[in-house]
Amino acid sequence: MTDKFISIEGIAKRYSGAGGATTTVFENLWLSMARGEFACVIGHSGCGKTTVLNILAGLDAPSEGAVIVDGQAISGTSLDRAVIFQSHALLPWRTVLGNVSYAVSSKWRSWDRAKVKAHAQTFIDLVGLTGSEHKRPSELSGGMKQRVGIARALSITPKMMLMDEPFSALDALTRGTLQDEVRRICLETGQTAFMITHDVDEAIYLADKIFLMTNGPGAVLAEVVENPLPRDRGRTDLHRHPLYYALRNHIIDFLVTRSKTFAAETPDHDPRNVPLVHVGKPELTIASDAKPEPSREASWPGLSRPSTSS
Amino acid sequence: MSTSLRLRAGLVSIVLLAAFLGIWHLATRSTGTTTTMSPEYAKLMGLTATQGKSAMPGPLDVGAKLWEHLKRPFYDNGPNDKGLGIQLAYSIARVGTGYLLAVLVAIPLGFLIGMSPLLSKALDPFIQVLKPISPLAWMPLALYTIKDSSVSAIFVIFICSIWPMLLNTVFGVASVRKEWVNVARTLEVGTVRRAFTVILPAAAPTILTGMRISIGIAWLVIVAAEMLVGGTGIGYFVWNEWNNLSITNVIIAILLIGVVGMLLDQILARFTRMVTFPE
Ligand SMILES: Nc1ncnc2c1ncn2[C@@H]1O[C@H](COP(=O)(O)OP(=O)(O)O)[C@@H](O)[C@H]1O
Ligand SMILES: [Mg+2]
Numbered sequence: 051m052t053d054k055f056i057s058i059e060g061i062a063k064r065y066s067g068a069g070g071a072t073t074t075v076f077e078n079l080w081l082s083m084a085r086g087e088f089a090c091v092i093g094h095s096g097c098g099k100t101t102v103l104n105i106l107a108g109l110d111a112p113s114e115g116a117v118i119v120d121g122q123a124i125s126g127t128s129l130d131r132a133v134i135f136q137s138h139a140l141l142p143w144r145t146v147l148g149n150v151s152y153a154v155s156s157k158w159r160s161w162d163r164a165k166v167k168a169h170a171q172t173f174i175d176l177v178g179l180t181g182s183e184h185k186r187p188s189e190l191s192g193g194m195k196q197r198v199g200i201a202r203a204l205s206i207t208p209k210m211m212l213m214d215e216p217f218s219a220l221d222a223l224t225r226g227t228l229q230d231e232v233r234r235i236c237l238e239t240g241q242t243a244f245m246i247t248h249d250v251d252e253a254i255y256l257a258d259k260i261f262l263m264t265n266g267p268g269a270v271l272a273e274v275v276e277n278p279l280p281r282d283r284g285r286t287d288l289h290r291h292p293l294y295y296a297l298r299n300h301i302i303d304f305l306v307t308r309s310k311t312f313a314a315e316t317p318d319h320d321p322r323n324v325p326l327v328h329v330g331k332p333e334l335t336i337a338s339d340a341k342p343e344p345s346r347e348a349s350w351p352g353l354s355r356p357s358t359s360s
Numbered sequence: 361m362s363t364s365l366r367l368r369a370g371l372v373s374i375v376l377l378a379a380f381l382g383i384w385h386l387a388t389r390s391t392g393t394t395t396t397m398s399p400e401y402a403k404l405m406g407l408t409a410t411q412g413k414s415a416m417p418g419p420l421d422v423g424a425k426l427w428e429h430l431k432r433p434f435y436d437n438g439p440n441d442k443g444l445g446i447q448l449a450y451s452i453a454r455v456g457t458g459y460l461l462a463v464l465v466a467i468p469l470g471f472l473i474g475m476s477p478l479l480s481k482a483l484d485p486f487i488q489v490l491k492p493i494s495p496l497a498w499m500p501l502a503l504y505t506i507k508d509s510s511v512s513a514i515f516v517i518f519i520c521s522i523w524p525m526l527l528n529t530v531f532g533v534a535s536v537r538k539e540w541v542n543v544a545r546t547l548e549v550g551t552v553r554r555a556f557t558v559i560l561p562a563a564a565p566t567i568l569t570g571m572r573i574s575i576g577i578a579w580l581v582i583v584a585a586e587m588l589v590g591g592t593g594i595g596y597f598v599w600n601e602w603n604n605l606s607i608t609n610v611i612i613a614i615l616l617i618g619v620v621g622m623l624l625d626q627i628l629a630r631f632t633r634m635v636t637f638p639e
Contacts, residue, residue, distance in 0.1 A: 109545060133542070142639045143635075152557065206547070
């Protein structure tokens with residue numbers, strides 16, 4: 051919390067509907083991230099996750115509040131913040147190389163063709179698409195298209211990556227490999243990443259911090275959950291970690307019940323100081339971590355499982 | 361499977377054509393001399409009366425005449441007797457000129473309207489009123505102001521081909537996928553570069569579809585326009601041959617109008633395919 055690389059300060063988004071009624075998607079939303087941190091946002095459909103991401107990207111403007119990146123309030127889009135779109139958003143009339151080169155030549159306007167091509171090629175190689183440079187998006191599988199999207203985002207060497215459910219349209223196997231790759235690249239390059247996901251395991255595997263959002267309209271950022279799993283975690287043995295189920299159950303519990311009832315149960319919620327939750331060791335349980343809350347402890351069927359696996 | 365389907369379809373086409381030509385031939389063949397009459401009267405009545413020959417030419421007459429035309433497409437024996445090639449060239453040149461002028465106006469204007477909601481709303485009533493006007497209704501006004509019949513024909517072509525292109529360009533530009541525009545925005549691509557690198561390629565299939573509709577309409581209208589203004593062109597040829605009572609030539613002209621129209625359409629269809637990329 052010392053280095054606030056990204057700071058979302060009291061943003062609101064309102065839409066004026068028919069008949070002068072305004073819908074507030076969210077208001078007074080505060081959120082911050084440190085440099086090199088990987089954050090995942092989890093919340094139900096329609097709670098405003100994409101809206102937050104678009105505001106961060108500069109594609110959308112908040113009705114109120116400001117976003118500060120690296121000490122400067124943002125206004126509009128920037129080559130410092132790359133976006134990986136859910137629907138990959140490749141330009142179908144350009145080849146793989148053409149799509150990545152388009153980004154490269156947009157960032158470095160003075161580069162000649164050869165230099166642009168060489169730079170783009172590096173990132174195509176990085177995501178494992180060597181040999182497919184001259185294919186058009188229609189000739190690629192869903193996973194390969196998203197790889198191109200990742201290469202395009204990385205090729206402009208951004209200060210941060212914004213990902214809106216980048217893998218939700220992919221099959222489980224492809225999703226797994228791409229998660230591995232994104233994690234490897236982010237760790238290697240020290241990228242700051244902000245990802246929206248529906249997949250709890252994806253969040254546990256990738257994120258350092260998980261932002262939990264309540265249901266809209268009038269969604270709030272309920273808690274920030276710190277990932278207790280070690281940094282060198284592997285995707286396949288994630289579930290063996292003693293804290294895995296405690297963390298997973300905490301998130302699922304939030305999604306299933308607390309995301310609906312949060313506002314009513316927590317009237318003193320301060321959106322400027324969102325609680326940072328450390329999920330405790332299974333033998334201690336979460337209840338002993340923050341305030342004791344025995345009713346919640348009882349509703350954790352998953353708690354018995356870690357003991358069998360370790 | 362698809363090749364055999366194509367083969368069978370081709371076979372059916374040939375059978376249909378042969379049947380059509382056969383029926384045509386039977387329906388128009390001579391029925392033999394029917395009445396005897398004085399030579400002067402027979403001369404007046406023509407072959408129809410003297411030999412029982414149908415006034416409608418048969419496929420063999422048309423074929424022979426067509427062969428004659430194809431052998432000498434570019435002869436020029438004065439204003440009322442020019443080769444079919446020359447007449448078609450006049451028509452194609454008029455269509456080409458009017459059409460190209462329309463492209464030069466419709467596509468940039470369509471781009472502006474498509475990118476600006478203000479212009480789009482402001483110009484909409486004008487377009488809505490001007491679009492349904494038959495292009496030939498402009499003819500008297502064109503003749504009065506321009507005073508040159510050939511240029512007036514070009515103007516009519518311009519007016520009739522501008523609307524489909526303009527409307528399709530506006531629609532294509534306005535409905536470019538938002539995420540493609542967002543890609544350009546996140547890459548800080550300027551407006552002009554964005555117009556050429558994202559919006560133009562994304563809207564190209566829609567624009568070319570409009571251009572294809574336009575060339576079809578232009579080719580429909582040129583025949584009527586040339587019938588009105590006269591002088592040269594395939595439309596004038598049809599009218600002139602009707603006045604000469606040469607149904608054979610009229611049929612040949614109809615056939616050629618169809619073939620040229622098909623070729624123009626196919627050229628545009630090919631261009632459309634060239635700029636269309638599946639996602
Ligand atoms: N242009 C708009 N006009 C009105 N409401 C909108 C508009 N765009 C989004 N919304 C509303 O904002 C809310 C949040 O949308 P979104 O950020 O896409 O949610 P999420 O990504 O979490 O599923 C939704 O309830 C949606 O109905
Ligand atoms: Mg969304």
